[in-house]
Amino acid sequence: MYDGTLRVECHNAGRTASGDLYQRTVRILTLPPIDPIPPLVPIPPFDPVPVPPGPVENPGSMSDFGPLLPILSGAPNPANGIPILRRSRYRYYVRVTSLPELFYRGAGFTLGFELWRYTAPNGWALESTLSARMIRMAAPTGYPSPSDYAEGDVKNATGSVVGRLTMGWLSPYYRRCSVEIDTVSGSEQPTTDAAGHTWQSVMDELGWQVDVRLSDTNVAEPSGDSWSDAEMHAAMLASRDAVNLDREWRYHVLAVKNIDSTPRGIMYDAAGTDSNNVPREGIGIPSHWTIDPGWGTVSGQRFGTASAPYFRTAIHEIGHALGLVHNFADFGFMCTSDVIAAGGTPSNPFPNNIQWSYHTDNLKQLRHYPDPFVRPGAVAFGGASSTTPAITPTDLEVDVDGLALVVTPLLGEVPIGAPVRVGIGLVNRSAQPMRVPPISA
Incomplete structure (x- = not known):
């Protein structure tokens, strides 16, 4: 049995959906052995035969321990919102290939999807192509929205039933995480x-539920005010609040005065710096870097006092912790600060030209990548891919049997170049009622 989430994104072109499945834990309970029924006739006493020292032949079998009873662990409580499940239990990426875009017929709809099997550290294989005819019904007790619930049999390509799928609405967010911010004395918290942009506003636009924790402000400097990547990683492990990444997606921000390896910021938790082999947990940002000339209205300022580029850099580095790489298609979060600064103009200088959003490709990745690509402590940085497994498609249109768009001209003929008046109607030619979006003139 599997638990997980299905993320359904509604946009002006329809819906895009993806999901992840974690195998529920099965515990084996050993029952005590059942004593044999005592005989009705007493057995006379006898003298035991001495057993010589040495190995014992046939010391026993599983039957000596009684029957084994498999116990399935409980499902996540839907009242608690988006579940965080153990990394070691991750099994499948759900690539949704078909679902109702804007409407569906009757009380049911068909969901088509692929299951991509995950093998750590980063192996993926298409295991099955399935479909489920989902029927809406009242949700069991505990679901936040009793009317947003459906169940259906899952069938394989030959039409054989291979399972049962249940789904119920949990949250308006796709995913949830927390961000803990520690600083050394004298460094600003990003x-x-x-000007109105905060962690909450950025993550709300992304569709992630976030809990921001402002923690220590006096992290000790191990060797002066400039830090190596390894020192920042060690400080994260020593100073952050207790965390279990199997129960919480926690990302750590450490603000220091200067960084040895880079002037602006770094997601240091990768490769050789990752001493605990738990990737993408933390980032570092330097508050005392003096901003280069040519950086618009903030040239020459101390980085921590230039709120816009300082905070944007923290968002950028957390993007790397989420598995993203640089994206120079726009001036969004995954573009680098030097490129954005160079793109400033006299009428729109840096940092006014910062785009306070993710590029559309990055939005889709953060919403629909498999969990191991984005959650901390899973796939190493650089391992995320939109092709292995293939990220869920962005559905743009759908054919609906029985629904027809009828366009009728008011006049049979009109002069060339003259405006044409037409009547437009959406006609249901099926035998069942169909839900459609409202049509306005």
């Missing part, structure tokens, strides 16, 4: 651009 929390806002001072």
Whole structure:
């Protein structure tokens, strides 16, 4: 049995959906052996035969321990919202290939999907192509929205029933995480651009539920005010609040005065720096770097006092912790600060030209990548891919049997170049009612 989430994104072109499945834990309970029924006739006493020292032949079998009873662990409580499940139990990426875009017929709909089997550390294989005819019904007790619930049999390509799928609405967010911020004494906490953008607003637009924790402000400096990547990693392990990544997706931000390896910021938790072999847990950002000339209105300022580029850099580095790489298609979060600064103009100088959003490709990745690509402590940085497994498709249109768009001209003929008046109607030619979006003139 599997638990997980199905993320359904509604946009102006329809819906895009993906999901992840974790295998539920099965515990084996050993029952005590059942004593044989005592005989009705007493057995006379006898003298035991001495057993010589040495190995014992046939010391026993599983039957000596009684029957084994498999116990399936409980499902996540839907009242608690988006579940966080153990990394070691991850099994499948659910690539949804078909679902109702804007409407569906009657009380049911058909969901088509592929299951991509995951093998650690980063192996993927298409295991099955399935479909489920989902029927809406009242949700069991505990679901936040009693009317948003459906169940259906899962069938393989030959039409054989291979399982049962249940789904119920949990949250308006796709995923959830927390961000803990520690600083050394004298470094600013990167929390806002001072113009309305915050962790909450950025993550809300992304569709992630976030809990921001402002923690220590006096992390000790191990060797002066400039830090190596390894020192930042060690400080994260020593100073952050207790965390279990199998129960919480926690990302750590450490603000220091300067960084040895880079002037602006780094997601240090990769490769040789990752001493505990738990990838993508933390980032570092330097508050005392003096901003280069040519960086618009913030040239020459100390980085921590320039709220917009300082906070944007923290968002950028957390993007790397989420598995993203640089993206120079726009001036969004995954573009680098030097490129954005160079793109400033006299009428729109840096940092005013910062785009406070993710590029559409990055939005899709953060919403629909498999969990191991984005959650901390899973696939190493650089391992995320949109092709292995193939990320869920962005559905743009759908054919609906029985529904027809009828366009009728008011006049049979009109002069060339003259405006044409037409009547437009959406006609249901099926035998069942169909839900459609409202049509306005």
